[in-house]
Amino acid sequence: MLKYRAGLKNLPTYDVGEADWKIKLNANEFNMNLPAVVEDRVMGRLSRLAFNRYPGIEVESLKEQLAAAYNVQMDNILIANGSSEILEKVFFCLGGRNRKIVYPQPSFSMYKIYADLSGSISVPFDLNDDYTLDAEKFVDTVNINKAHLAVICAPNNPTGTAVPLRDIEYIAQNINCAFIVDEAYVEFADESAMQILSKYPHMIVARTFSKAYGLAAARVGYAIADSKVTTMLGKVFMPYHVNSLSAAVADIVYQMRHEYESRISMIKAERQRVNDELVKIAGVKVYPSKTNFILIKYDRAQQLNEYLYNIGIGVRSFGNAPRLDNCIRITIGLREENDAWIKAVRDFIVNN
Structure with a gap:
């Protein structure tokens, strides 16, 4: 019988499984390949x-x-x-x-x-x-x-x-x-x-x-x-x-890091634009970000996450995680990707 070290059984597994997303915004990745x-x-x-x-x-x-x-x-x-x-x-x-x-x-x-x-x-x-x-x-x-x-x-x-x-x-x-x-x-x-x-x-x-x-x-x-x-x-x-x-x-x-300067600037600009759009949506709390993602809080976050999942948009929902209840983290993607998921969030909230 295998005897693992104490406490190992209780450790969570870091989930890296992925779906075939139309828009992938769940892992804080850069949504462009190498220049x-x-x-x-x-x-x-x-x-x-x-x-x-x-x-x-x-x-x-x-x-x-x-x-x-x-x-x-x-x-x-x-x-x-x-x-x-x-x-x-x-x-x-x-x-x-x-x-x-x-x-x-x-x-x-x-x-x-x-x-x-x-x-x-x-x-x-x-x-x-x-x-x-x-x-x-x-x-x-x-x-x-x-x-x-x-x-x-x-x-x-x-x-x-x-x-x-x-x-x-x-x-x-x-x-x-x-x-x-x-x-x-x-x-x-x-x-x-x-x-x-x-x-x-x-x-x-x-x-x-x-x-x-x-x-x-x-x-x-x-x-x-x-x-x-x-x-x-x-x-x-x-x-x-x-x-x-x-x-x-x-x-x-x-x-060649200078080749990335415009890309990083683009992410920062999109982050601000996304923030400005989200604060207009009733019921959504937006937290200020200095990263390549944005965190929102919404009282029906689980249902919103399921809706996004079903239409092929991958985001990071925290469920009932401590201090993160009803929070969703969304990577800042390309402009057209951001437009798509913002519209999806707005459509869900308006219709539900």
């Missing part, structure tokens, strides 16, 4: 890849680029399989038996799962009713619990709300434990913790290529931190954990 000029460079690079060799050159090249862009040393950078792997390893390194990890709720659902997997004690911190973060209370919670790790998502997923840089710095100044800022959506925001990182050696910034750069399929992310921190984190990664194909693609994409 043509980037794709040409990527295919050329992959055609010269030494598939018979373990990863090395491609990962180092990407680290070199990132280090130059952020004016840090290469040993301040860790490359991983998405920022999710960075988060997982941070939880494993700094969490553990009788160690407490403080994170906001509602926020990225994997924080609790990583805490549980690492055998840590979860200390969820409730966001305000408008989903903003009270930095003073967060600091008090971290310090009272003598936490070993504090985590925030800035901007926050799934609420889309920003965490002002002044609040991030206040937290960094007033806690003594490790502090990781999950910046998966930062390219769609106005501020970044990178502006203050060099002042706080206990702080880690995690980023990803999956969102603004549309590389969700490649799974590439990175952490930036003091070299003493990256050295310790690096000990828990498997050898060659980032494959050469993904690293090579990310390397090209970052070289």
